[in-house]
Amino acid sequence: MAETWSGEFYCVKCKEKREAEGEVKVNDKGTRMAKAVCPHCGTNLNRILGKA
Numbered sequence: 001m002a003e004t005w006s007g008e009f010y011c012v013k014c015k016e017k018r019e020a021e022g023e024v025k026v027n028d029k030g031t032r033m034a035k036a037v038c039p040h041c042g043t044n045l046n047r048i049l050g051k052a
């Protein structure tokens with residue numbers, strides 16, 4: 001059961017904020033990350049959401 005998060009991500013390629021929806025992942029340090037794809041250029045976007 002994948003958790004999703006939608007909101008603003010910063011795209012390093014566009015150098016702009018993009019609205020996107022992505023999957024929430026938790027890394028080995030317990031930090032929640034949202035992963036999405038830029039709707040404009042297709043670059044992978046990551047956003048740190050904070051500790052779980």
Ligand SMILES: [Zn+2]
Nearest residue numbers: 011014038041
């Ligand atoms: Zn982009």
